[in-house]
Amino acid sequence: MLYTYRVTAGQESIVADLLYKKIVKSSAPIKAVIVSPRLRGYLMAESDDDIAAKQIIANVPHVKGTLHRTMPVSEIKELLESKPQEIVLNKGDLVEVTSGPFKGERAKVVRIEKEDVTIELVEVAVPIPVTIKANAVKVLPQ
Numbered sequence: 001m002l003y004t005y006r007v008t009a010g011q012e013s014i015v016a017d018l019l020y021k022k023i024v025k026s027s028a029p030i031k032a033v034i035v036s037p038r039l040r041g042y043l044m045a046e047s048d049d050d051i052a053a054k055q056i057i058a059n060v061p062h063v064k065g066t067l068h069r070t071m072p073v074s075e076i077k078e079l080l081e082s083k084p085q086e087i088v089l090n091k092g093d094l095v096e097v098t099s100g101p102f103k104g105e106r107a108k109v110v111r112i113e114k115e116d117v118t119i120e121l122v123e124v125a126v127p128i129p130v131t132i133k134a135n136a137v138k139v140l141p142q
Contacts, residue, residue: 002046003045003047005045016033028052031046085141095108
């Protein structure tokens with residue numbers, strides 16, 4: 001069964017690391033610790049032992065408590081599957097660069113290739129075509 005813990009939002013991975021170290025040290029019967037970016041402020045642990053699942057969070061910083069209800073793994077199946085995000089780009093789209101030396105700059109899509117996109121920066125004196133990875137841009141609403 002899965003036991004859900006309330007933790008300080010943004011501290012999920014830190015708490016998971018602390019729990020992992022505590023589980024290894026005490027050899028508690030916890031099978032897995034699950035952190036999902038879609039569940040902000042929550043952490044899950046899989047265990048068959050109810051007492052061990054509740055004792056493992058004792059004196060761990062940023063843990064606020066446990067939810068009173070357990071759940072089967074089938075209920076959170078969609079949280080465990082990762083689906084690649086499809087970025088739909090069209091020629092002429094206005095985009096924002098999300099990484100690299102031009103991070104934060106607005107640009108217009110000039111050409112689209114397999115995984116690369118050629119853009120022209122909008123807010124510069126002389127527009128220069130720049131080719132970057134397609135996942136390094138996000139489409140801005142028009």
